[in-house]
Amino acid sequence: MTAETPRIALTVERLSIRFGGLTAVENMSFSVHEGEVVSLIGPNGAGKTSAFNAITGYLPAAAGDIAYRGKRLNGLKPNRIAELGVVRTFQKTSVFAGQTVIDNILIGLHLRSRQYPTAILLRFPFVAREEKELLEEAHEILRFVGINAPAAELASSLPYGELRLLEVAVALAARPTLLLLDEPVSGMNPTETANFMKTLTRIRARDITVLLVEHDMKIVMGVSDRVVCLNQGRIIAAGAPLEIQRDPDVIRAYLGERYARAQD
Amino acid sequence: MRRLATIAGLAFLFSIPLWLGNFYLLHVCIITGIFIIAAMSLNLLLGYTGQLSLGQAAFFGIGAYVSSLASLGFEVHLLPDWLVTVDPKPVWFGMACAVVVTGLCGWAIGRIAFKVRGAYFVIVTISFAEVVRLVALNWDELTQGPMALNNIPPLSLVIPGLLDITFIGKVANYYLVLVFAILSYGIIARLVRSRAGRAMIALKENEALAASVGIDVTKYLVLATVMSAAIAGAAGALYAHYVRIVDPNVFLFIYTVTMVIMVVAGGKGTLAGPVVGGVIFGLLPEGLRSLAIAPEVQWIVYGILMILVVYLLPQGIVPALRPFLQHRRHLDAQKQPPADIPASEAMS
Ligand SMILES: Nc1ncnc2c1ncn2[C@@H]1O[C@H](COP(=O)(O)OP(=O)(O)OP(=O)(O)O)[C@@H](O)[C@H]1O
Ligand SMILES: [Mg+2]
Numbered sequence: 001m002t003a004e005t006p007r008i009a010l011t012v013e014r015l016s017i018r019f020g021g022l023t024a025v026e027n028m029s030f031s032v033h034e035g036e037v038v039s040l041i042g043p044n045g046a047g048k049t050s051a052f053n054a055i056t057g058y059l060p061a062a063a064g065d066i067a068y069r070g071k072r073l074n075g076l077k078p079n080r081i082a083e084l085g086v087v088r089t090f091q092k093t094s095v096f097a098g099q100t101v102i103d104n105i106l107i108g109l110h111l112r113s114r115q116y117p118t119a120i121l122l123r124f125p126f127v128a129r130e131e132k133e134l135l136e137e138a139h140e141i142l143r144f145v146g147i148n149a150p151a152a153e154l155a156s157s158l159p160y161g162e163l164r165l166l167e168v169a170v171a172l173a174a175r176p177t178l179l180l181l182d183e184p185v186s187g188m189n190p191t192e193t194a195n196f197m198k199t200l201t202r203i204r205a206r207d208i209t210v211l212l213v214e215h216d217m218k219i220v221m222g223v224s225d226r227v228v229c230l231n232q233g234r235i236i237a238a239g240a241p242l243e244i245q246r247d248p249d250v251i252r253a254y255l256g257e258r259y260a261r262a263q264d
Numbered sequence: 265m266r267r268l269a270t271i272a273g274l275a276f277l278f279s280i281p282l283w284l285g286n287f288y289l290l291h292v293c294i295i296t297g298i299f300i301i302a303a304m305s306l307n308l309l310l311g312y313t314g315q316l317s318l319g320q321a322a323f324f325g326i327g328a329y330v331s332s333l334a335s336l337g338f339e340v341h342l343l344p345d346w347l348v349t350v351d352p353k354p355v356w357f358g359m360a361c362a363v364v365v366t367g368l369c370g371w372a373i374g375r376i377a378f379k380v381r382g383a384y385f386v387i388v389t390i391s392f393a394e395v396v397r398l399v400a401l402n403w404d405e406l407t408q409g410p411m412a413l414n415n416i417p418p419l420s421l422v423i424p425g426l427l428d429i430t431f432i433g434k435v436a437n438y439y440l441v442l443v444f445a446i447l448s449y450g451i452i453a454r455l456v457r458s459r460a461g462r463a464m465i466a467l468k469e470n471e472a473l474a475a476s477v478g479i480d481v482t483k484y485l486v487l488a489t490v491m492s493a494a495i496a497g498a499a500g501a502l503y504a505h506y507v508r509i510v511d512p513n514v515f516l517f518i519y520t521v522t523m524v525i526m527v528v529a530g531g532k533g534t535l536a537g538p539v540v541g542g543v544i545f546g547l548l549p550e551g552l553r554s555l556a557i558a559p560e561v562q563w564i565v566y567g568i569l570m571i572l573v574v575y576l577l578p579q580g581i582v583p584a585l586r587p588f589l590q591h592r593r594h595l596d597a598q599k600q601p602p603a604d605i606p607a608s609e610a611m612s
Contacts, residue, residue: 033355082478092478096469107466111478113459118459118486121451127458174477 006033009178009209010055010086015064017050017233024050026233028064031179037200037210039220041228041244043253048213049091051230052180055211056088057081068178083111085177089167089184091213095155096170102151104166105138107171112137138173145169145199161192168199176207185216196221221245229253277442281435283352283579289550290434296546297441299501302519303526303538305495308452310524312461313488319373319389320523323493325514326369327362327500329400329407330511332416336359340406355514359501366497367490374486381471390405390517391483397515412511437506444502448495453535455491464488468533529573531580540581545570561584564583 017025021026022221025047027113032038040048053059057078066073067085070100076084098103113134115127124192145165149158155166164184169176171179185193193216204210214220219226220241227244231253237244284290288513306320331405337352353361369392377388400407407413419440421432433441442594455461463484466474504510522545530541552562 058472078475078481079478079480082476087478088476090473094470094473096466096473099465099467103462103465106480107462107474108477110459110463110466115459117455117460120454120460123454130459152589170473170477 004094006036008032009034009036010211011065011067012051012055013065013067015051015054015066016062017047017054017059018062025054025230028230028233028235030228030235030238032209032211033211035204035207036225037204037212037223038214039224039227040230041213041214041217041220041227043117046230046235047230048230050181052088052211052213055081056086056149056180082174082176082225083177084181085095087171087174087178088180089182091182091186093160093163093167093200095163095166097116097156098154100139100152100154101142101147101158101166102135103153104170105141105173106134108141108170109134109137111174136219141169141173144202145172146195147148162190164192165196165199166189172203175224178211179203179240180211181183182213183215185219193219266563270515274446280390281438282349288525290438292547292550294434294438294441294506295503296447296542297438298499298506299522299526299546300539301441301502301540302447302496303523303530303542304445304448304452305424305499306520306523307493307527307534307538308455308464308492309488310527311531312456312464312468313485315377315385315391315469315485315488316521316524317373317489317492317516318386318524319391319393319396320492320496321515321519322389322515323366323369323496323497324503325501325510325512325521326396327366327497328504328510328514329413329500330365331355331362331501332413332504333406334361335417335505336413336415338406355505356421359419359498359505360466363494366500367494370491370493371486372488373493374482374489376420377489386470393515393517393520397512400512402455402513407527411561412509413504414507414509416504416510418508429482431505432464441502441506442460444498448498449535449539451491451495456535460484460487465533525570526527529577529580531582531584534580534582535579537582544581587601 008031012031012097013029015028016023018030028047028051030038040051041061042048050059054061054072056078057073057080061074068081068084070253071084072088073081073084096107098109115130115177119127146169147162147165147169149162150156155163158166165188168181168184171181185196188196197219200219202211204223210223212224224241226239227241229244229247229250231249236249236253237247239247269550271471280293281290284293296373302320302324305323306317309317334350334353334356335355337350339347339349341347373389373392377385380388389471401410404411405610418430418432418437420428422428429436431437456464463474463479463481466477466479467481467485471481500514503514526541526545527538528541529545530539531537546582552565553559557565
């Protein structure tokens, strides 16, 4: 531990999320420091995706506060939250399926681009220049996440592993300072998963703070600085990966259930 | 290669009045051209934002009425004892008014529809078209109702000492429509190949994902409705000053349907789609008529052809032809920047 206190990036305070009568998240509080990788774990239905949705403006919070770098996120639309640097991926595969790989990333570069309608219609010289830069940056992002498919391939025809990488590429194109990844390696084979862990390390080296939802414990334990464990909408433990691994509540609620299932 | 094809195509279009030698066929070309402009405007919404506007004829009709009324002048009681009199204005000014007013209508529709997508967007636009049609039909004092607006002046451009053209007659109107069509095509092409167009496509493809990367989808939907409505309004104004009579039938649903057929058959979401679909389905009725078959049979053939196109080429004609023509975007995408940057440094 260094003497200087790490700066807090994201704070979630007493967050509750409800669907009608069902409480998906109850009184959840945690924070993420700048540059950290924090994992949010918990069994199916624990409320991880719901928490992501509330943080990124896709779901209203029934109670509680969410703030990023001192700015309150409650009530902001997803696109406003993205402008503040908070960008998420989706648990269910989500790309612009009818577009090419490179066009997917070009769409993701929306916030990076400065063209406005008048400039576009009157073809101001900077528009063409910027288009060229955007195309180059898109290719750079493609290489950065390690997508091997041709840039001109339709997203819908990508193999599953590459599709998952493309989602991360699109999110990175929006230049996040806080990246929320919802089960990014689910459906990847072991090689792809191992490669993705390397990509995650490189993302981190870019000073991007990461909040990760993941069921794969090897990844969670391998990349996280801290782990927050949810069960039935409540935080039951939070701390360093090794502590969490040994926490009896966690073992019972999460690992226990999984291992029990694996034993059958 | 591509540029050559464009020049050849334009040269062909500009040469048509020189060799066609048949005024009736030229008239068909003009009307088809006007419909192609309207279809292009519909394509901006349907093909790029994915929202089906079934009120496109309303924008077209409003453009026709606004431009006609401004150039004819009118008197109307806004309150029982408040008479507003507008003197006749130059036609170019009326056309500009048409573009502005329809653009504003598009803005309003876009705002109203800010949360409604898909089927609800369709309903909002249909309702809008029906309301406008009823207004045109019943507000006799302004629109003459079913009596129609007659003697609409043709467009004339006068710059003292420099220019004095009146767009009367078929040849002049053909060129006028052609220039407007090229202009509209250019505007739409610039728009869709830019950040704005990508945002519209993102809305069509995956709205949640679009928002997650910071795209204000409502803003771009409104931009699309404004541009689409304004272009449709310009087409309506061209129509009014060419046929020189406008009645509430311009709002008929069948016109919107015709535009939809042109866009869907040609290929929605492609720049050339509405042009190709427009040429085929605009000229087809005349082609069938010239074969001198009974009108009922003509419409049956029209219908069967439409079903065949949609059934065999669900994406439309242009996307079906694309594999045979090398497509520019494809080449763009494959043009890789120098590959000697190590991946780890690529984003710094
Ligand atoms: N849109 C919704 N409407 C109603 N209930 C929902 C909705 N979304 C989630 N839920 C419920 O909220 C609870 C939390 O779901 P959530 O998707 O957040 O869990 P999760 O931790 O992401 O689970 P998983 O690991 O399966 O992805 C579950 O009981 C789920 O059924
Ligand atoms: Mg989930």
